[in-house]
Amino acid sequence: MRSEIIMALDKDVDYYVFMRENPKWYRILSRDPTQLKAFFEEYKLVRRKRVVDRIEDISMMVNLAKELM
Numbered sequence: 001m002r003s004e005i006i007m008a009l010d011k012d013v014d015y016y017v018f019m020r021e022n023p024k025w026y027r028i029l030s031r032d033p034t035q036l037k038a039f040f041e042e043y044k045l046v047r048r049k050r051v052v053d054r055i056e057d058i059s060m061m062v063n064l065a066k067e068l069m
Contacts, residue, residue: 001030008036018043 009015019025025042028035044050048057 001026002033005029005033005036014047015043018047 009019019039022042025039029039048054
């Protein structure tokens with residue numbers, strides 16, 4: 001794998017965990033390093049790291065707090 005890909009993945013250990021759970025990405029990034037953006041997009045989608053997911057989680061917590069009161 002190219003060094004720039006490894007440097008991008010070194011920013012967060014969870015990237016390596018995600019790649020271990022989805023070994024197809026190791027093959028894809030080894031063969032086509034331009035797919036790094038697609039890797040990050042799928043990572044955010046699966047791990048619920050998008051802004052939309054965070055807002056949804058916060059609204060669910062607020063609704064739960066309202067119901068408990």
